[in-house]
Amino acid sequence: MNQPMTEPPLPVDRYFNRELSWLEFNQRVLDHAADPRQPLLERAKFLAIVSSNLDEFFMVRVGGLKLQAVQNAGIREPSGMTVSEQLLAIADRCHRMQADQYRILNDDLFPALAQNGIQHIDHSAYSARHQQSARSVFEDVSATLSPHALDPSRPLPLLQGLQLHLCVRLKSEADSEQPWQFAFIPLGRAMSRLVSLPSDRGYQFTLLEDIVSYHVAELFPGRQVLECVAFRITRNADIKLREDHAPDLMLGMEEVLESRKESGCVRLELASDASEHITAFLTETLEVTLDDLFLVDGPIDLGSLFQLTALEGFDELKDRPWRGQGSPDIDPAEPMFETIAKGDLVLVHPYERFDPVVRLIEEAAVDPDVLAIKQVLYRTSRNSPIVAALKRAAERGKYVTAIVELKARFDEQRNMEWAREMEHAGVQVIYGIKGLKTHAKICIIVRSEPHGIVRYVHYGTGNYNEATSRLYSDVSLLTCDEELGADATTFFNAVTGASHPLKYHKIAAAPTTLRSRIKDLIDAEIARKRDGQKAEISVKVNSLVDPQLIDALYRASQAGVRVRLNVRGICCLRPGVDGLSENIVVTSIVDRFLEHARILHFHHGGDDQVLISSADWMPRNLDRRIELLVPIESPQWRKRLIRVLQTYFKDNRSAWNLTSSGRWKRIQPPPEGEAVQAQRLLYEAAVGAVQQADQHRRTAFETHDPPALKDH
Incomplete structure (x- = not known):
């Protein structure tokens, strides 16, 4: 007698750990730094990125x-x-990763750079010329240094996080x-970490801490x-x-920034040649465990290697630049x-290039027919032309609203400064939504035109x-579609009015409908597969953590849906x-550009559904942030984004x-x-599209028409 069919039991460990998965991503970045196919200074850059990534991770x-x-x-x-x-697992993985970092640096990268004219000189190897140059630098730097002798009777001085320090052990006074x-x-951040040394050829450099260490006795005369x-x-x-305890969000964020300066130490990086005396003193004083202690066989903070990538005269050690192209569909002489x-x-x-987006906002700022501009600002550049345009628009009497997310981690200070400047210019600034981060990427411009409001x-x-x-x-959609415009208005009205949004026509938003829209699209593919139709899902995101969406993809796989x-x-x-x-199938690409776009494609019975999103598939994005999911409706652009996705899945040079x-x-x-190499193919496609458009313009004949007759 046949037994009823049952589904196989699911493994207990159906999810990978989030933190360890992130560390494996950073390992892929590190492997890029170790790749001999990469130019040397690009490898140095990726080694710096690994260090910077770990700083934020800790x-x-x-x-x-x-x-x-x-707490729990x-x-x-x-x-x-x-x-x-x-x-415990993180500590073990990070110690192994650090060992890989410095093995690559000391055994591979530094020797290869030296062979190519870029040489790191330790203070133990200073020549007479180097000593003279280092002396001159120290005389300039010493005036800015503030050695602080520690006294058990006084509190420990505040040590800034991620700032390099020297710990000096002095022989005590006779009566001690x-x-x-x-x-x-x-060693303040204002001083350059990499210091040039005189050299007959190439570039030789030493580190600021080496120069100070070499002359440190002069900072403690008589000791x-x-x-x-x-x-x-x-x-x-x-x-x-604690937003429920912070009636003034700006003041509350300033208090958070101050609190970070005095928060507990989660990692101590210390030169590996430190004595047991200094090691014991620092670990006890900073209250760190051995798991938190990282003994470093080389320069601490490899983020300083970013400076090497800016060296002039070593172009052969860098990638050939890929300059952003203009869109063949945009005429620079025509208003956006x-x-x-x-x-x-x-x-x-x-x-x-991103220029058309900036140009649209700059043109809107001075266009007499523009009535209002509304925009979400999560992160901006240091000298943002977009912020300048919003201020200019407000000063010209336009109604300008900026939702500035003060809780954008590590950009809080800059965003607070922008918020104050825009407020002074007359911009209505809203500091996000209580309990949520506003992470959506959206700008709406309301314009009066002869046939009505657009x-x-x-x-x-x-x-x-x-x-x-x-x-x-990344991907940008520029549109004046009536329903997408209405959805944008609904979105801003809900956010600025602190109300529940009305039903959207086309978009979906977190934390209300975005996850459910994705699950519906996945379920539709499952239903089609069960009906014997073709069913496929292709998704590009930065992170996939959300258990609900992971389970939905598992159901799709069990139904026979192909998922990439x-x-x-x-x-x-x-x-x-x-x-x-x-x-x-899960792939990942690490290459010269940071992959940041979120693109979704569902076969949908041959009626391809293509969407872009600001959200990664993580609980924080879907439950604790304001995010958007936007359909691409033009067949032309759907096909293009599908080609982009297909290109990523064909990569066999930078993919894992x-x-x-x-x-x-x-x-x-x-x-x-x-x-x-997917990124190379996408760049070459952009170059080819511009060349094809230029060729078309050169072969098309355009007449010079006489001016229209004037009325007499």
């Missing part, structure tokens, strides 16, 4: 776990790990009961210096604003309003930052498990596959096949 993720360990240590996250288990005394020397080593601490930055009125526009950045809208996947738009891969995911960073979904996810074990395996081109 400040936010490790900091948050340490707070959670105090027994809680388990979806993969089943407790807080203490996560902290202690054999030695300690002192701190902060014997026993030891001088560099160290750096990372403070907990996961300090959240006229261009958008002809039909929707989609721009794929940075292959196509709303021009920009929806995007990236921030309004023209500087990062040259480095981040391109996930830059964290992926908690486990692909390739029989009975669970055998129809799911996630295995069911959680390991990422680098994809290799076939022995006799062609190496496919």
